[in-house]
Amino acid sequence: MSDSPLRHDWTHDEVQALFDQPFNDLLFQAQSIHRRHFDPNSVQISSLLSIKTGACPEDCAYCPQSAKYDTELETERLLPIDEVKQAALNAKRNGATRFCMGAAWRNPTDRNLERVIEMISVVKDLGMETCVTLGMLTREQTRRLKQAGLDYYNHNLDTSPEYYGEIITTRSYQDRLDTLRHVQEENIHVCCGGIVGMGEGEDDRVELLRQLANLPKHPESVPINLLVRVENTPLYDADALDPLDFVRTIAVARILMPKSAVRLSAGRSDMSDELQALCFHAGANSIFYGEKLLTTPNPRENEDLELFARLGIKPQSVKQAETGQDAA
Ligand code: SAM
Ligand code: DTB
Ligand code: SF4
Numbered sequence: 001m002s003d004s005p006l007r008h009d010w011t012h013d014e015v016q017a018l019f020d021q022p023f024n025d026l027l028f029q030a031q032s033i034h035r036r037h038f039d040p041n042s043v044q045i046s047s048l049l050s051i052k053t054g055a056c057p058e059d060c061a062y063c064p065q066s067a068k069y070d071t072e073l074e075t076e077r078l079l080p081i082d083e084v085k086q087a088a089l090n091a092k093r094n095g096a097t098r099f100c101m102g103a104a105w106r107n108p109t110d111r112n113l114e115r116v117i118e119m120i121s122v123v124k125d126l127g128m129e130t131c132v133t134l135g136m137l138t139r140e141q142t143r144r145l146k147q148a149g150l151d152y153y154n155h156n157l158d159t160s161p162e163y164y165g166e167i168i169t170t171r172s173y174q175d176r177l178d179t180l181r182h183v184q185e186e187n188i189h190v191c192c193g194g195i196v197g198m199g200e201g202e203d204d205r206v207e208l209l210r211q212l213a214n215l216p217k218h219p220e221s222v223p224i225n226l227l228v229r230v231e232n233t234p235l236y237d238a239d240a241l242d243p244l245d246f247v248r249t250i251a252v253a254r255i256l257m258p259k260s261a262v263r264l265s266a267g268r269s270d271m272s273d274e275l276q277a278l279c280f281h282a283g284a285n286s287i288f289y290g291e292k293l294l295t296t297p298n299p300r301e302n303e304d305l306e307l308f309a310r311l312g313i314k315p316q317s318v319k320q321a322e323t324g325q326d327a328a
Helices: 012-020 023-037 081-093 110-125 139-147 161-167 173-185 202-213 243-256 273-281 301-311 318-322
Strands: 042-052 098-103 129-133 152-154 189-191 194-196 221-226 261-264 286-288
Touching: 012 023, 012 202, 012 243, 023 243, 023 273, 042 081, 042 110, 042 261, 081 098, 081 110, 098 110, 098 152, 110 129, 110 139, 139 173, 152 221, 161 202, 173 189, 189 221, 194 202, 194 243, 202 243, 221 243, 243 261, 243 273, 261 273, 273 301
Parallel strands: 042 098, 042 286, 098 129, 129 152, 152 189, 194 221, 221 261, 261 286
Antiparallel strands: none
16 A cells, blocks of 8 residues: 655544534544554653642643743652663653653753763663753754653644643744654654643634644644643633544544554553554554653553553553654
8 A cells, every 4th residue: 555645734624524524434443544554552651750849930831840830749859870771761660661750840940951961871871772851952952862862752732823822822833843843853862742631622623733733843642632620720610621522633643644653652651552552553652651651640550561462552661762763
C-alpha cells in the first residue's frame, strides 16, 4: 500500500469533518492508518519523574504545581543526581524505555540547565531514551540540550489558541510555538500535545489537533492528557468530557499525524479498562507508566501489565525504540 504524504495544511472544517463521522467509521479509519505505520499490538512506555516540584510562577489553571493555587503540594528543590539515577534504574527494571524528567519552571536558568544536563547524561548511560520538560527555552539553551544528547523535549500547546487565554495568562501561545521551533530546528524530537476535559468545546479540540498537525513537522510524540482535576485549582469543577469524545480525539490525532506516537497520557487513573482499550484501538500507542505522573496518581505497574496481557499488547522493547518506530 503506498504511503500518502504527511499533511501540514489541514483546515478547521476538514478536521471537524473527521470528528463528525459515525464513531465506527472514525475508529475504522484510525485503526487502518495505525496499522500501516505501527505494530498494532505494541505500546511504548515512558516513566515520569518530577525533578523540581511546585512553587511555579505560572498560572496554568489545571496545574497543581502553580504557586497561585493552594493545592497543599509539598514543594521540592531540584533533586540530587543519585535520586534521579535510582528512579531511572527502577523505571528501566519495570520495562520503561524512555525516562521523562519534568520541572515546575517557567523556564530554566542556565545554571539549572547544566544540572539537568548531568541528569540527562546519567540516564543515557543506563541505556534509556531521555526526555525533559522544563518550560520555555532560548535557542542557545536548546543547543546545549542537543549537545548533551537529549532525545525528546516535551512542551505542550495544551489547547486551542482561542481557549488558551481562559487557561493561562502568564505565557502566550506564541511563546510556546517559539520554544517548539527552537527544539525542532535543533533536531531534538518533539513531544507536544494538550489537555482535554478543561471545559473546552469540540471546536477547541479540533483547533488543538489542527495546530499540532500543521506544525512544520509533526511532533514525534503527541501526548493527549485528560485533565486530572486537582482540588483548589480553578479547573477542579470543569465539566467532565464524554469518554467517547476522548476516544474521538485520540482517533483524529492518529489520522492527522499517522507516523507519530500518540500517547494516552494523564487521566488514565480515572479511565476504565474498556475506555483505555478503545483508545488503543483508536491509535494510541504510548503511555506513561509507573504509579505517579509528576505529582498525581497513575495506574500501578501491575494493573497496566494485566491490562496489556488481557489485550495481547506487548510493551515496546528498547531495541524497537532504538530503530525509531515512531519517527515522523
Ligand atoms: N513547567 C513546564 C511547562 O509547563 O512547560 C513543564 C512541566 S508541566 C507540568 C507539563 C505538562 O503537564 C503541561 O503542559 C500540561 O499539559 C500537563 N499537565 C499539568 N497538570 C495537568 C493536569 N492536572 N492534568 C493533565 N495534564 C496536566
Ligand atoms: C504531558 O503531556 N503529560 C505529563 C508530561 N507531559 C510531563 C504530565 C502530566 C501531569 C499531570 C499532573 C501531575 O501529575 O502533576
Ligand atoms: Fe508551571 Fe508547568 Fe504547571 Fe504551568 S504546567 S503551572 S508552567 S509546572
